[in-house]
Amino acid sequence: MASDDVANLADSLAKTQVDEGELSYKGQGLKLDNAQSVEKMVRAIQEFDGLRALRLEGNTIGVEAAQTIAKALEKKSDLQCCHWSDMFTGRLRAEIPPALVSLGDALIMAGARLKVLDLSDNAFGPDGVKGIEKLLKSATCHTLQELRLNNCGMGIGGGKILSAALTVCHKESSALGAPLQLKVFIAGRNRLENDGATALAQAFQLIGSLEEVHIPQNGINYQGVTALATAMQHNPQLRVLNLNDNTFTKRGAIAMAQALKHLRNVQLINFGDCLVRSEGASAISETLREGLPILKELNLSFGEITKDAALEVARSVQHKDQLEKLDLNGIIIRLNRKKTSYHCQNLSANIRTVSDDDEGEPEEDEDEEEDDDDDYEDVEEEEEEEGEKSELNQFSTPPSAPRTPDASTFLSFPSPDKLLRLGAKRSFLLQQQVDLLDASKTAEAFLKISSVYKEDDAEVKAAVLESIDAVLSKAFLTPSFQGLSFMSSLLVMLGLLKVQTFSLVSNYSVKSVCGTACYRTGFSNFLILQTTLFLKYKDQII
Numbered sequence: 001m002a003s004d005d006v007a008n009l010a011d012s013l014a015k016t017q018v019d020e021g022e023l024s025y026k027g028q029g030l031k032l033d034n035a036q037s038v039e040k041m042v043r044a045i046q047e048f049d050g051l052r053a054l055r056l057e058g059n060t061i062g063v064e065a066a067q068t069i070a071k072a073l074e075k076k077s078d079l080q081c082c083h084w085s086d087m088f089t090g091r092l093r094a095e096i097p098p099a100l101v102s103l104g105d106a107l108i109m110a111g112a113r114l115k116v117l118d119l120s121d122n123a124f125g126p127d128g129v130k131g132i133e134k135l136l137k138s139a140t141c142h143t144l145q146e147l148r149l150n151n152c153g154m155g156i157g158g159g160k161i162l163s164a165a166l167t168v169c170h171k172e173s174s175a176l177g178a179p180l181q182l183k184v185f186i187a188g189r190n191r192l193e194n195d196g197a198t199a200l201a202q203a204f205q206l207i208g209s210l211e212e213v214h215i216p217q218n219g220i221n222y223q224g225v226t227a228l229a230t231a232m233q234h235n236p237q238l239r240v241l242n243l244n245d246n247t248f249t250k251r252g253a254i255a256m257a258q259a260l261k262h263l264r265n266v267q268l269i270n271f272g273d274c275l276v277r278s279e280g281a282s283a284i285s286e287t288l289r290e291g292l293p294i295l296k297e298l299n300l301s302f303g304e305i306t307k308d309a310a311l312e313v314a315r316s317v318q319h320k321d322q323l324e325k326l327d328l329n330g331i332i333i334r335l336n337r338k339k340t341s342y343h344c345q346n347l348s349a350n351i352r353t354v355s356d357d358d359e360g361e362p363e364e365d366e367d368e369e370e371d372d373d374d375d376y377e378d379v380e381e382e383e384e385e386e387g388e389k390s391e392l393n394q395f396s397t398p399p400s401a402p403r404t405p406d407a408s409t410f411l412s413f414p415s416p417d418k419l420l421r422l423g424a425k426r427s428f429l430l431q432q433q434v435d436l437l438d439a440s441k442t443a444e445a446f447l448k449i450s451s452v453y454k455e456d457d458a459e460v461k462a463a464v465l466e467s468i469d470a471v472l473s474k475a476f477l478t479p480s481f482q483g484l485s486f487m488s489s490l491l492v493m494l495g496l497l498k499v500q501t502f503s504l505v506s507n508y509s510v511k512s513v514c515g516t517a518c519y520r521t522g523f524s525n526f527l528i529l530q531t532t533l534f535l536k537y538k539d540q541i542i
Contacts, residue, residue: 020052021050021051021052021053021078022052022053022054022055022081023044023045023048023051023053023054023055024053024054024055024083025041025055025056025058025059026055026056026057026058026083027057027058028058028059029058029059029482029485030059030060031059031060032059032060032061032062032065033062033064033065034062034064034065034068035064035065035067035068037065038065038068038069041069041072042068042069042071042072045069045072045073045076046072046075050078051076051078051079052078052079052080052081053079053080053081053082053083053116054073054079054081054082054083054084055083056069056083056084056087057083057084057085057086057087057118058086058087059087060087060088060089060090060091061087061088061091061099062091062095062099063095063098063099063102065099066098066099066100066102066103067099067102069103069106070102070103070105070106071106072106073103073106073107073110073112074106074109074110075110076110076112077110077111077112078112079107079110079112079114080112080113080114080115080116081114081115081116082103082107082114082116082117082118083116083118084103084117084118084119084122085118085119085120085121085122085148085150086120086121086122087122088122088123088124089485089488089489090484090488093123093124093125093127096122096123096124096127096128096131097124097127097128097130097131098131099131100119100124100128100131100132100135101131101134104131104132104134104135104138104140105134105135107135107140108134108135108138108139108140111139111140112140113139113140113142113143114140114141114143114144115143115144115145115146116144116145116146116148117132117135117141117144117146117147117148118146118148119132119148119149119152120148120149120150120151120152120186121150121151121152121440122152123151123152123153123492124152124153125152125153125154125155125158126154126155126157126158126161128152128153128154128158129152129154129157129158129161129162129165130161132165133161133165136162136165136166136168136169137165137168137169137172138169139172139173139176141169141180142169142172142173142176142178142180143178143180143181144169144180144182145181145182145183145184146182146183146184146186147166147182147184147185147186148184148186149162149186149187149190150186150187150188150189150190150214151188151189151190152187152190153190153191154187154190154191154192154196155190155191155192155196156191156192156193156195156196157196158190158196159187159190159192159195159196159197159199159200160195160196160199162187162199162200162203163199163200163202163203164199164203166180166182166200166203166207167202167203167206170203170206170207171206180207180209181207181209182207182209182210183209183210183211183212183237184210184211184212185204185210185212185213185214185215186212186214186215187200187214187215187218188214188215188216188217188218188242189216189217189218190215190218191218191219192215192218192219192220192224193218193219193220193221193224194220194221194223194224194227195224196218196224197215197218197220197224197225197227197228198223198224198227200215200228200231201224201227201228201230201231202227202231204228204231204232204234204235205230205231205234207235208234208235208236209235209237210232210235210237210238211235211237211238211239211240212238212239212240212242213228213232213235213238213240213241213242213243214240214242215228215242215243215246216242216243216244216245216246216270217244217245217246218246219246219247220243220246220247221246221247221249221252222247222248222249222250222251222252222255223252224246225243225246225247225248225252225253225255225256226251226252226255226256228243228256229252229255229256229258229259230255230259232256232259232260232263233259233262233263235263236262236263236264236265237265238263238265238266239265239266239267239268240266240267240268241266241268241269241270242268242270243256243270243271243274244270244271244272244273244274244299245272245273245274246274247274247275248271248274248275248276248277248280248303249275249276249277249280250276250277250279250280252274252276252280253271253274253276253277253279253280253281253283253284254279254280254283256271256280256284257280257283257284257286257287258283258287260284260287260291260292261287261290261291263291263292264291264292264293264294265294266292266294266295267294267295267296267297267322268295268296268297268298269292269295269297269298269299270297270299271284271299271300271303272299272300272301272302272303272327273301273302273303274300274303275303275304276300276303276304276305277303277304277305278304278305278306278308278309279309280303281300281303281305281309281310281312281313282309282312284300284313285309285312285313285315285316286316288313288316288317288320289316292320293320294322295317295320295322295323296322296323296324296325297323297324297325297326297327298313298317298323298325298326298327299325299327300313300327300328301327301328301329301330302329302330302413303330303331304332305328305331305332306331306332307331307332309331310328310331313326313328314326314328407422407426407429407430407432407433408433410422410430411430411433411434411445411448411449414448414449414451414452415452416452416454416457416460416463418452419449419452419460419463419464419467420459420460420463426463426466426467427466427467427469427470427471428470430445430449430467430470430471431470431471431474433445434471436471436474436475436478436481437478437480437481439481439482439483439485439486439488439489440485440486440489442471442472442475442481442486442489443486443487443489443490443493444489444493445471446468446471446472446490447490447493449464449467449468449471450464450468452464
């Protein structure tokens with residue numbers, strides 16, 4: 001019997017990475033439903049002296065299994081890093097909070113002092129935040145340095161609960177003479193919106209130790225952006241600020257520019273797809289001239305910035321010795337429909353055009369900015385409708401070659417014309433662009449390509465079916481591809497499973513996000529396409 005136990009343990013450890021205090025089951029795709037299914041894992045945890053990091057990401061853990069693992073963690077006081085992202089795939093929403101509560105209670109009982117807590121990609125919604133609320137308020141998190149909650153579907157309610165928990169943690173730790181020193185906060189794709197962002201801003205202002213803040217794709221408008229700007233001023237060590245794909249408009253951008261004047265350590269700013277507008281870009285330019293001495297990367301792409309404002313930004317960074325990347329892709333230039341490119345101090349910007357109808361029109365009124373989050377998509381559609389070949393041959397000096405088809409651009413902002421412009425090699429280009437080893441990314445690409453489907457347009461219809469067939473065929477012919485994970489991700493993205501994962505309309509805008517074929521071509525056509533492709537590949541999935 002003893003030899004059998006040794007053999008079992010050896011087999012478990014052979015599949016498990018053990019490195020300097022870390023026990024890793026990362027990406028093993030284990031389906032752990034009950035106590036029996038985690039016997040080997042529990043034994044490994046119990047016999048691991050000095051366990052400092054436990055990686056469970058990429059598996060699926062049920063309530064009973066989580067409770068059994070938790071029992072083993074009750075004596076692991078040295079544990080500092082919990083890498084627990086993507087560990088509830090396929091689980092019901094109701095299963096996740098009790099599992100989190102069990103694991104959190106075990107850490108508290110053990111007297112652990114966490115530095116890293118990563119629960120990203122778990123789609124637990126507001127109820128899941130309640131599941132970790134006790135843990136976040138406890139002494140176990142007084143030492144927390146990194147909190148990663150990307151793509152968890154927290155929503156406004158979850159954002160408020162999280163803010164309150166972090167506030168309690170900071171106040172109680174401060175009372176003990178060692179205030180919470182949170183350095184990294186990640187919460188992209190959580191549908192926080194203005195109220196959730198404003199609540200978190202209050203906690204950030206109190207904490208004051210943040211070095212990295214990533215809150216992209218959260219449906220935050222200028223009110224929430226302004227609150228976050230105020231909070232950032234109170235975090236002098238801030239190095240990275242990523243608010244990509246929220247809606248600043250002029251007011252939010254100006255508020256953020258004012259806040260950045262107070263920060264001297266910022267190295268990376270990502271305000272891409274944030275609709276900063278030209279006046280916002282000008283305000284940021286002023287900040288660039290006056291401060292941000294060690295800035296390395298700035299992204300203001302696709303923000304409805306005109307040529308003059310873009311040049312102002314480019315000139316403002318001419319003397320930034322440490323600058324490595326300036327992204328002004330997608331700026332607007334009014335040149336009688338001529339497509340050109342402009343280079344300033346070796347910092348290039350890809351430029352798109354707008355129609356003559358827009359010539360001389362000022363920026364959108366502020367009243368319209370508040371209600372119109374997707375108007376920049378209209379500009380992009382105008383470009384596609386007006387690109388006559390005869391006019392595209394007219395260039396400014398110096399001339400630049402026409403842009404080659406770009407699969408990444410299509411996947412970022414899907415449209416029928418962009419798909420067709422990829423040409424005969426579209427299938428190959430998309431296969432190369434999509435990470436087919438990642439089931440979630442494959443599902444997302446599938447939805448993006450599907451979103452441009454048109455039943456009444458034979459050319460687009462054929463291109464969509466050809467492209468999806470190429471991507472999925474290669475995916476399912478890959479031995480390591482996880483078909484069930486693909487279907488789970490697809491159901492989540494369609495809102496049919498664990499709807500708190502994220503809102504489809506938050507990725508880009510109402511008109512360009514994957515899954516919005518219901519807006520462009522009718523939802524019935526979209527469902528027909530999804531059903532057809534599912535039936536085609538169901539045998540390979542199952």
